[in-house]
Amino acid sequence: MRCLMCGKNRDEGTFRDLFDPQDPLCEKCRSEWRRKHIRFRLGGVTAESSYVYNEAFSRCLIQFKELNDEALRDVFLYEVADRLRFRYRGYTLCLLPSSEEKSAARGFSHLRLMFACLKMPMIEPFRKVTSQDQKNLNREERLAMQDAIILKDGVQLPEKILLCDDTITTGATMLGALAALGQKAQKVRIYAVSANIRWL
């Protein structure tokens, strides 16, 4: 099997491969990711992330998201899947929206692929505000709404919600999602695969 990032053939294998042969990344590529479980508060909600957003992680994420390399789908949660499944039993994964044009061009929802390996119930209740929604607003209001997130019409929200994203940089998108949920959800948690170093 070849490492999905560096392409190196791993037939010879390292010691770790003997016990952990499924990791789609080789030991070297994996070691460039900085694994660190951190927990922090964001908009009054407990948030958790598993990796520090560094150069290696971002390279991989860009190859997956921007270059549409779907083969990388299981790379991101490979190490932490069991832990997440256990920790968030009973929760429903709520994926954050990406912009319509981007996912249309991509032809797949990258978060859906990424979180599919958890085999947990999953919904996509949000959408980004479109210019259609802003028709009757004035300029200031429109600017304020630019990156806003709203609930799709007629979504049924489950009781326990885990808001999921690939990375938390400033937290603005997450706060937008929280605002969209408002009081409608009973129990909310946040999970991002990686977090910017500032959250450490």
Added chain:
Amino acid sequence: MMQCPRCLNTDKAFFYRGSRGWYCRKCISFGRVMLEEENEPVSLAPVSEGSEEYTLQYPLTKAQEEIAVKCAELIDTSDVLLHCVCGAGKTELVVLSIAKMLKEKKKVCFAIPRRQVVLELRERLAGYFPKAKVVAVCGGHTEETDGDLIVCTTHQLYRYYRVFDLLILDEPDAFPFRGSEVLHGIAETSRKGHMICLSATPDQELLRKEREGSLIRLVLNRRPHGHPLPVPQIKVVPDKVMFLSLIRWLHRHRAQSCMVFVPSIKKAQYLYWFLFLLFPCCLCTSHTENRDEVIRAFREKKNGVMLCTTVMERGLTIENVQVCVYQADSRIFDEAGLVQMAGRVGRVFAYPEGDVLFLCRRRSEKAERCVKALREANLCAV
């Protein structure tokens, strides 16, 4: 059998079936290519009228002229390897071939592995072809990608699927093109016509093609000024004394510009700290941010010492420069690189000769092979 239409990969391990079908992962960094979907050739604007007119700064020598004419004839029917010694003026050799293609309204591309050379080469070619629109395409310069004559890095060739009637590949033995299957594949699929490879140090791959007959090699062993290539002097000295030998050599050439090639950036920095007490020194490695400025200052000073790594081994012409390779036996340097470094010397008409010194810690076969190759080239030139 599946094959990537862009990088020509056939290794199944690099194909992946996504939501829209199979795609190639080997060349994914250039954007996703679906295997089963039709890949249309990229279409560019037609070549403009009169773009084939050219003027050279200096007329070609007789030997150059002969090769240039032969090359322009051969490209109709075959790929060509122009095997010229460093400083033989290989860009000028293909000007005739370019003009011929442009006259037939055919698209020509001049591709080079290294980014730094692209802009400089564009200027030169734009000077030779005043009426043609010559565009440079490389990292940081990608707004305009179409012109009569395109000068680009080998990385940028992915934009031109099946476009070029003539692809000129300069220094295919240079990093990062050398050894990169993806870049080789992309270069292959960017052309629909023939190819000219320009190299002073062709690799096994090119020589194999010549043996197979898919490529015709033209050799030019003489520089335009007719002087022989400077042959390096190899000096085996123990590690501890090498620094002193270097100082002695630099002192002897204190009135001239000297380039000292060092195996690693770290070593270049250490040497710099010592040497700048004794000589007007500058440092030029891949970590140097204002490289162009450093080179310009070095050029103007005329008696400076430049400490550099392999990034500087190609493409640079400096008047009256002497070259020393420090720890030439290091495995960082290969034979082609050593030939290139030695080739920095004596490129200018006014200073056709110069001194090249290889300082080795032990006997080095690579260095000896390099000397032998240069000697042979000199013998053949007569």
